[in-house]
Amino acid sequence: MTRRIWSAAAFAAAVAGCGGSSPAAPPSGISVGGTYGLTKTVLEDACGGAIRTFAFTARVRHDPGSASFVLNDSFNDLPGRVEPGGAFTIPATRTGTEGGAPVVSTFDTGRFTATGFEVPVRIDIDRALGTPPAPACRVRESWAGIKQGTPNVLP
Numbered sequence: 001m002t003r004r005i006w007s008a009a010a011f012a013a014a015v016a017g018c019g020g021s022s023p024a025a026p027p028s029g030i031s032v033g034g035t036y037g038l039t040k041t042v043l044e045d046a047c048g049g050a051i052r053t054f055a056f057t058a059r060v061r062h063d064p065g066s067a068s069f070v071l072n073d074s075f076n077d078l079p080g081r082v083e084p085g086g087a088f089t090i091p092a093t094r095t096g097t098e099g100g101a102p103v104v105s106t107f108d109t110g111r112f113t114a115t116g117f118e119v120p121v122r123i124d125i126d127r128a129l130g131t132p133p134a135p136a137c138r139v140r141e142s143w144a145g146i147k148q149g150t151p152n153v154l155p
Contacts, residue, residue: 029065036145047137086112101130
């Protein structure tokens with residue numbers, strides 16, 4: 001019995017010594033949350049639009065160390081998953097309508113870097129369901145985000 005009491009007391013003293021006033025260690029792992037200057041460059045437009053570049057402010061919600069994130073491109077919340085090295089995926093998502101026709105955006109594998117992110121995007125418009133009905137068409141874009149503030153952390 002005495003041995004158990006001594007062991008419990010030694011354990012309690014050791015645990016108490018683990019506290020202290022030293023600062024907490026920073027979170028380890030990936031961290032990509034924040035604000036980005038987002039450039040969307042149209043590479044190909046089979047829908048008849050002009051080849052142009054658009055600028056937006058994007059925001060990424062991300063808890064450091066988590067695999068889940070949400071990219072808001074100023075229009076849609078796009079949930080995705082990020083790997084420790086920065087590669088990320090966003091599943092195909094309905095992102096709006098065009099003349100009543102559903103628009104689905106498909107994201108190829110993207111990549112976060114210390115200074116931003118890049119991802120190729122394919123936008124499919126099912127104009128057969130639009131008003132007036134027309135053949136379906138596709139737009140290809142390249143998205144590039146430049147991180148504002150502190151750089152991303154990639155392990």
